[in-house]
Amino acid sequence: MKVVRGPSDHVVVVGAGLSGLSAALHLLGEGRSVTVVEAAQAPGGRAGLDDMSGYRIDTGPTVLTMPDLVEEAMAAAGARMSDHLDLVRLDPAYRALFADGSRIDVHTDPEAMEAEIAQVAGQREAAGYRRLRSWLHHLYRVQMRTFIDANFDSSLGLLTPDLARLAALGGFGTWHGRISRYLSDERLQRLFSFQALYAGVPPARALAAYAVIAYMDTVAGVWFPKGGMHALPRAMAAAAAAAGARFRYGDRVVSLERSGGRARAVRTEHGQRLACDALILTCDLPVAHRLLGAAPRRPIPLRYAPSAVLLHTGAATTWPQLSHHTLSFGHAWKHTFRQVTRTGELMSDPSLLITRPTSTDPGLAPPGRHLHYLLAPCPNLHRGRFDWDRLGPRYRDQLCATLEQRGLTGFGQDLEVEKVVTPADWARQGLAAGTPFSAAHTFAQTGPFRPRNLPRGWDNVVLAGCGTTPGVGVPTVLLSGKLAAARITGTPHRHPDRAGGGKRLPGQHRTSHAHLTSEGGSR
DSSP states (O other): OOOOOSOOSEEEEEOOBHHHHHHHHHHHHTTOEEEEEESSSSSBTTSOEEEETTEEEEOSOOOEEOTHHHHHHHHHTTOOHHHHOOEEEOSSSEEEEOTTSOEEEEOSSHHHHHHHHHHHHOHHHHHHHHHHHHHHHHHHHHHIIIIISOOOSSGGGGOSHHHHHHHHTTTTSBHHHHHHHHOOOHHHHHHTTTTHHHHTSOTTTSBGGGGHHHHHHHTSOEEEETTOTTHHHHHHHHHHHHTTOEEEESOOEEEEEEETTEEEEEEETTSOEEEOSEEEEOSOHHHHHHHHTSOOOOSSOOOBOOEEEEEEEEESOOOTTOOSEEEEOOSOSHHHHHIIIIIOOOOSSOOEEEEOGGGTOGGGSSTTOEEEEEEEEEOOTTTOOOOHHHHHHHHHHHHHHHHHHTTOTTTTOSOSEEEEEOHHHHHHTTOGGGOTTOBOOOGGGSGGGSOOSSOTTOSSEEEOSTTSSSOSSHHHHHHHHHHHHHHHHOOOOOOOOOTTOOOOOTTOOOOOHHHHTOOTTOO
16 A cells, blocks of 8 residues: 655644545544644534534435444544544434335345335245345445555555455446345335435436445444534544644635655635645545646546435424434436436436434424435536526425325425525535536446545645545545555554444443334424
């Protein structure tokens, strides 16, 4: 593994998002001095927070999987996750509502999920699920140790025994094709392949290897931090500060000072000069490339993932059919992916994710009130040509009308607070193509073919974040920070296989889901 050249005693990390915080914690564990510079007034990056009239709204990711990666990062700096973060395991991980009126709860406990499938789709499908679950376990084990939790110096890094194992598992077929070998019920096929949208590729075209994302939430489990998802970066920043990291909030890095092939310092918009021995940039790829002076040449231009429209609402009303995470599927499926990823159209029969965090943590809203987040995938700004500033309010109304037709009577009405976020808003935040999901996970943009975390022409600069290795999503972004730190320290920090998926984390509560969702009868 290549590492940065020369001294690395003091590292400046640009960005206090999840990747920057992960990098800082791993660096601190190896004895480095760390300064984190963040343009915002608080840690979080994409995992931000809006406090609107007592409603604490998470502005970024809402699904947390693989929290052992957080535990690993904190432990590297001598901290215990349970001292900083209170996690609740969600059961069900998701609830799926289908256009035919049926419902399937996704349990990560195998017996509970088998029973659910047997009741809804029959014993044959339940047996298929058992085989699918075993395949996902094997897929995860092979990929994590070699292809995900790994730095690549070239494509030759793929040539390991695990490549043959991945091929033997069918990892180079299609995601949909592999799932359909185990499950014939289209509803179940959707539950184990909708995650392809996170990768920016339809399941019918995505490599089966990417089904490892389905392992992370349908097998390993989905969690929620008390205090909301923003509690995660706050906890990581607190652990890093306790271990000696210095944070500079509210100051944006605008340029790098270079001598030879080394970054010597960063300069901020407030006129500060912060010297460094090594530098980690976690900003979005176009911003990082601007600071570095140029983007690397690629034989094929980067292709970005689809974007999303978000509607955040706070009100006195909720609906008993909603779980913490609820998937609302329309009749259409393949055509929906084609519209979002190919033709640049809005979904004519949308599949939507509704998150109700107050079902797990009522303290995120005023007493007797509820938060709902609606996520609607849509084309990014490179694919879809829309005037979102004009379209946004109309599309918000269309989405609410769709959910009204699907049984959520009054959705979007009588709101106390609301916020709509469109691709235009993501672009104003500096996100390329107006998408929070960065570069898509096509084969040509995965592993050693993804933008490298060691930019050419710089001896002591490393990249981290969703645009580089290993990719998009909370677990992979946490790993990107760890991998960036390893480029500086030379310590890969490989840990035992995490594929158990059911171990109890320190500080985890075994409280029942029924108790956690109690809202004083308001449901």
